[in-house]
Amino acid sequence: MNDNIDLIRKIAPEILPLIEKRYDILNTIRYYQPIGRRLLAEKLGIGERNVRNEIENLKSMGLVTITENGMYIVPEVEDIIENLSHIVYDIKGLVDVQKEVKSILQAKDVFIVPGDADKNPLVLKEIGKLASKIILPYLSDIKTIAVTGGTTVKEVVDSFPKLNYKNILVVPARGGIGQEVEKQANTLASELAKKIGGSYKLLHLPDNMDEEVYKLIIKQKDIIDVLNDINRADMLLFGIGNAIEMAKRRRFDDSLISILNNVGAIGEIFGYYYNKNREIVYSTTTIGIKLETLKNIKYMIGVAGGKHKAQAILSLGDIRYQTIFVIDEGIAEEIIRYK
Numbered sequence: 001m002n003d004n005i006d007l008i009r010k011i012a013p014e015i016l017p018l019i020e021k022r023y024d025i026l027n028t029i030r031y032y033q034p035i036g037r038r039l040l041a042e043k044l045g046i047g048e049r050n051v052r053n054e055i056e057n058l059k060s061m062g063l064v065t066i067t068e069n070g071m072y073i074v075p076e077v078e079d080i081i082e083n084l085s086h087i088v089y090d091i092k093g094l095v096d097v098q099k100e101v102k103s104i105l106q107a108k109d110v111f112i113v114p115g116d117a118d119k120n121p122l123v124l125k126e127i128g129k130l131a132s133k134i135i136l137p138y139l140s141d142i143k144t145i146a147v148t149g150g151t152t153v154k155e156v157v158d159s160f161p162k163l164n165y166k167n168i169l170v171v172p173a174r175g176g177i178g179q180e181v182e183k184q185a186n187t188l189a190s191e192l193a194k195k196i197g198g199s200y201k202l203l204h205l206p207d208n209m210d211e212e213v214y215k216l217i218i219k220q221k222d223i224i225d226v227l228n229d230i231n232r233a234d235m236l237l238f239g240i241g242n243a244i245e246m247a248k249r250r251r252f253d254d255s256l257i258s259i260l261n262n263v264g265a266i267g268e269i270f271g272y273y274y275n276k277n278r279e280i281v282y283s284t285t286t287i288g289i290k291l292e293t294l295k296n297i298k299y300m301i302g303v304a305g306g307k308h309k310a311q312a313i314l315s316l317g318d319i320r321y322q323t324i325f326v327i328d329e330g331i332a333e334e335i336i337r338y339k
Contacts, residue, residue, distance in 0.1 A: 005090045016091050021046075023084040024115075025054055026063065026073055030081060031122055034070030045119060088114050094329065101325075101332045104339045105313070108300070109324045116330025117305030123328045124305045128155025131303050131326040135237070138299050139165050139196065142234035146173040146289055147192060148270070149185040150239035152303045157188050160195040168198035171229050173236060174270060174288025175203055185288075192237075201226050203288065218287065230289050235299040241268040242312045250284075267312030274315035294319055301326065310334030 008015055028043050029035055037055060041048040055071065058064040063080070065072050073081075089095070094112050102110040113130055115123040135156075145168060147153060170193040172185030181187055186202045193200035203226050217223055241249075243265035247257050263281040265273040271286035280291075294300070300323040304313060307330035313320075314335060 002090055002095070005087075019084070020088055020091060022054060022058065023081065023088050025051070025058065026077060026081050026084070027126075028122055029064065029071050029073050030078070031125060033072045034067065036070045040071070043120070043122065085114070092329065094332075097329070097332050097336070101327075101335050104335055105320050105325065107320050107325050108322055110332075111324070111326045112329055112332050113326075114329050116307050117328050118307050118330055123330075124152055124155045125159070127152060127303055127305050127326055127328060128157075128159040131156040131237075131301060132159035134324065134326060135235070135299075135301060138235065139163070139168065142299065143167060144169045144171065144229055144233045145192065145198075145235045145237065146171050146230050146233035146297075147185055147188050147236075148173045148238040149183050149188060150241070151183055152305055153188055153237060153239045154183050156237060156301075156303055157192045157195065160192065162195060162197070164197040166197055166199075168193075168196055169229060170196070170198055170200045171226060171233065172203045172288070173230060173233075173238060174286055201229060203227075203230075223287070227287070231293045231296075233289070233297055235301065236289065236294070236297050237301045237303070238269065240302055240304040240309055240312050240316070242266070242308060243268045243273050247273075267315035269316060269319065274312075274317060276311070276315055278315055278317045280317070291319075295322070297322070300324065303327070304331060307331055307334040310338060314338055 005016070024044055025040070028040060032039070032043065037051050038048055041051040044051065055064060055066070059066060063074060063077050065074060092114055094114065098110050098112050101112070111130055111134060113123060113126040115126070117123040117127070147157070147170065149172075170189045172189045174185060186204070189202065190200045203223070243260055244257060246268040247260055260273060260282060264275040265281050266276055267274040270289055270291060271284040272280050272291055273282040275281045300319070302323045303326045305328045310331045311334070313325070313327070313331065
């Protein structure tokens, strides 16, 4: 395919941006249908007149239908979009980008989806879809999955088909963090269990707590049982956060956020805050998975979207070596730029 793309680039380079544009249009309609032209233009960040012209072309080719409720893709376009995604991947040269990012991170593996979630939230859905496909073959080899909360992890869970893995237990990797209920680890653990036909246990605890309270709670039998399951996980599905962004979501006070800024905290994972030298500069009292147990996890799947997450990923310590990262093009380009 790369040879063909190179040939087209030499004799008709104007075709390649058009393919990318029409792929973006069809894919966006697929996710948001029925959708009107104005909203479609907003989602794509391009002019409404431009969208109108392309829609007319796609309609004349029998790829899009227009109703009073909005636009739809025709059923057979599903396969066309999937095939186009591979072509767009080659057009953007993401195979080479993927190899370079894997080398920089020294990761177990890296997968990239086109686009930047900071510019187009739809990219998070693509990350979720790709991550779920990557995870599927591993399910027959695992007994326990631990999941964190977050928007990107939710997209992964939402992308799973209905399966029948009765022997798999799904647990939250840690307590809640005061975010929307549908994005909390407990909720996502139960939803994933339902999707794959497994069972689940929950951890009904705040993510951060006073040290004295922590010492009391950690001794309770039901908490101990869940923690044992968490720390026996064969797979960990986790999101990666920007340090200050995560601190605000956890409702840290201004003085603590100031401390994080002063110590150069960039990335956050499982309550551990990293600086640019990949050193832990701060950690919270949290009930859930611990950094020292990660080395025993067979499959680590880290997901993130939006180029502002690049430095957070680069800041991670040894966890990078055993992680399969599923990220977007925006992050990949920033990682290469910051290397």
